Amino acid sequence: MSELQAPDTIFERIGGDAAVEAVVEIFYGKVLGDPELKDYFADTDIDRLKKHQARFVGMALGSTRPYSGRSMGKAHEGLAITSDHFDLVVGHLAASLTEAGVDDETIGAIAGKLLPLKGDIVTA
Numbered sequence: 001m002s003e004l005q006a007p008d009t010i011f012e013r014i015g016g017d018a019a020v021e022a023v024v025e026i027f028y029g030k031v032l033g034d035p036e037l038k039d040y041f042a043d044t045d046i047d048r049l050k051k052h053q054a055r056f057v058g059m060a061l062g063s064t065r066p067y068s069g070r071s072m073g074k075a076h077e078g079l080a081i082t083s084d085h086f087d088l089v090v091g092h093l094a095a096s097l098t099e100a101g102v103d104d105e106t107i108g109a110i111a112g113k114l115l116p117l118k119g120d121i122v123t124a
């Protein structure tokens with residue numbers, strides 16, 4: 001991308017890979033530090049969890065990197081994720097983005113991309 005061209009995805013606007021890595025670290029600490037959520041990841045090894053977080057954040061930010069994982073329905077089926085827990089996770093992401101210096105308007109745009117996935121992810 002030329003320096004004269006405005007970044008056209010949220011991913012680019014907040015600073016690309018470096019910003020995503022910072023958000024992933026903060027988000028990871030919040031999700032695993034939440035007693036309501038950590039059990040969902042009990043059978044998930046750390047490498048997979050970090051991949052989960054990176055893809056989650058990348059998807060949220062409109063990363064240009066192709067996503068080749070399972071559909072959101074398949075990835076979360078059998079986990080019995082509740083609506084409240086989904087909201088908690090999205091709340092942790094929003095707080096992590098704030099801590100990483102992302103502005104509220106951008107966070108609102110990110111939330112707008114994630115909320116439509118709720119019906120595929122929540123099964124309890």
Ligand code: HEM
Binds near residue numbers: 087117
């Ligand atoms: C918008 C919200 C979410 C997005 C975008 C998202 C994204 C993803 C992605 C991309 C994967 C990996 C799929 C693959 O590797 O094929 C995944 C797996 C997973 N997600 Fe999520 N997720 C969301 C919400 C949640 C919530 C609310 C929970 C639990 C409370 C959760 C728990 C998990 C677990 C346990 C796995 C499986 C990890 C494994 O296979 O080891 N996710 N998610």
